[in-house]
Amino acid sequence: MPNENTIYFGDTAHMPYGDKSPELIKRYSTQIADFLVSKGCKAIVIACNTASAQAYKEVVEHVKGEIPVINVIDPVAEYIVGKYPAKKIGVIGTKGTIGSGIYPKKLRSLIKAPM
DSSP: OTTOOOOOOOOTTTOOGGGSOHHHHHHHHHHHHHHHHHTTOSOEEEOOHHHHHHHHHHHHHHHTTSSOEEESHHHHHHHHHHHOOOSOOOOOOOHHHHHHTHHHHHHHHHHHSOO
């Protein structure tokens, strides 16, 4: 996408997200989505594991299909399953990411699905 601009929103005012409640992360994430939509963004990438784990569904619902929302968990899990069919996978993450259980859930669903 060489002719596109990128708007980066680093939420340094509320970091780290890992120790915040899911409700607070959802609120921050939907507010950021509103800002990005107001700036004319054509897509949103949630480039934070904790926000992806805790708020992805809410952001998708919040933008009502106006623009695509991409999280970082799905492509990472797909890459791991496709490239490294290991029996044990280590994940380094915040308390919010690990506590959500999203990586084991996503990895198990991909391992069971035909690739």
